[in-house]
Amino acid sequence: MDLGFTMKLDQQQIADFEQDGFLILQNVLSESDRAPIVSEYDALINALGRDRGHADTAWESMSFEQRFTRLITTDPDAYEFLDISLPLSHDLSDSSGFHAGPAVFNLLTHPAILDIAESIVGPEVVSNPVQHTRIKPPERALNAVGQGNSNIAQTGWHQDAAVVLADAEASAILTVWVAMSDATPEMGCMRAIPGSHRWPDLAKHCPGSTGTGEIYIPSPLVSDHQPVDLAVGAGGVVLLHKKTWHGAGPNQTDSIRWSFDLRYQPSGQTTGRTCFPDFLARSTQTPDAVLSNAEHWSERWHNARRDIASGATQAVFNERWETYNTDPMCA
Numbered sequence: 265m266d267l268g269f270t271m272k273l274d275q276q277q278i279a280d281f282e283q284d285g286f287l288i289l290q291n292v293l294s295e296s297d298r299a300p301i302v303s304e305y306d307a308l309i310n311a312l313g314r315d316r317g318h319a320d321t322a323w324e325s326m327s328f329e330q331r332f333t334r335l336i337t338t339d340p341d342a343y344e345f346l347d348i349s350l351p352l353s354h355d356l357s358d359s360s361g362f363h364a365g366p367a368v369f370n371l372l373t374h375p376a377i378l379d380i381a382e383s384i385v386g387p388e389v390v391s392n393p394v395q396h397t398r399i400k401p402p403e404r405a406l407n408a409v410g411q412g413n414s415n416i417a418q419t420g421w422h423q424d425a426a427v428v429l430a431d432a433e434a435s436a437i438l439t440v441w442v443a444m445s446d447a448t449p450e451m452g453c454m455r456a457i458p459g460s461h462r463w464p465d466l467a468k469h470c471p472g473s474t475g476t477g478e479i480y481i482p483s484p485l486v487s488d489h490q491p492v493d494l495a496v497g498a499g500g501v502v503l504l505h506k507k508t509w510h511g512a513g514p515n516q517t518d519s520i521r522w523s524f525d526l527r528y529q530p531s532g533q534t535t536g537r538t539c540f541p542d543f544l545a546r547s548t549q550t551p552d553a554v555l556s557n558a559e560h561w562s563e564r565w566h567n568a569r570r571d572i573a574s575g576a577t578q579a580v581f582n583e584r585w586e587t588y589n590t591d592p593m594c595a
């Protein structure tokens with residue numbers, strides 16, 4: 265039932281976002297909004313535990329957090345089945361993992377999330393497929409493999425505009441980062457440099473040794489600036505301008521730190537990752553074209569995987585930073 269409640273940002277919030285390049289919004293999603301996502305992931309982790317041989321008798325008595333931590337620290341490759349994007353790989357196969365369940369679709373299309381996105385990108389809101397879930401176990405439980413993976417460990421400094429193809433330079437892509445758990449400095453909440461989105465050029469990014477998604481701004485460029493913590497409670501949201509310099513520290517607690525980073529943009533602009541599916545999430549001009557069926561959304565991701573695996577679609581990701589491979593700052 266529509267009670268006319270809106271989460272649209274007010275003028276002060278929009279001005280703060282424009283000034284700082286980020287905005288923290290507490291209490292956007294309630295516990296009951298988040299509960300179906302937790303249940304969906306609980307079932308997924310149990311299925312992965314069974315299928316990949318981790319579900320012994322001890323497993324049965326473990327909490328969600330303990331089962332997740334055990335799965336991912338002993339078998340980090342299982343993470344691809346939890347992420348809400350296909351892996352950024354040219355070698356996808358029909359069995360490459362991703363998760364596109366109904367609870368995640370309901371998050372992507374949650375009215376409060378779309379109200380917030382609409383406040384920045386306007387009324388024709390496209391869900392951009394650059395999206396991830398990051399479920400970070402306690403850092404001390406991670407092995408060397410996990411350390412280089414920003415889905416489960418710390419995230420290097422970067423600008424989101426640097427992650428997409430260069431042809432998306434004019435696309436007004438907004439990052440909507442949703443906290444499933446609290447995100448405190450000790451848990452490795454995001455950090456950002458206020459006002460960095462107003463600096464004219466994109467920073468130099470190093471290619472990163474562990475995958476296309478792991479580009480980073482070299483630390484000598486960051487150390488001159490004063491970052492702030494973007495701490496937020498479970499259910500809160502952090503908005504990021506695509507040029508804001510940001511990263512996230514390690515999770516130094518004994519609890520998991522869980523977030524979804526989603527992206528939205530105005531319709532009619534390239535997403536910067538066109539080999540993966542976008543969809544129209546809200547529209548006043550063409551409301552009939554809005555995707556409202558979670559199964560259709562999931563099908564689009566399955567079709568993208570099929571087409572990339574068969575060679576019908578070329579998987580093209582941002583590789584423009586590879587040229588800095590031999591740059592002394594990136595060594």
Ligand SMILES: O=C(O)CCC(=O)C(=O)O
Pocket residue numbers: 398414418419424439441454510511512523525
């Ligand atoms: O949550 C994180 O660790 C980093 C998220 C991030 O960098 C992003 O959403 O662009």
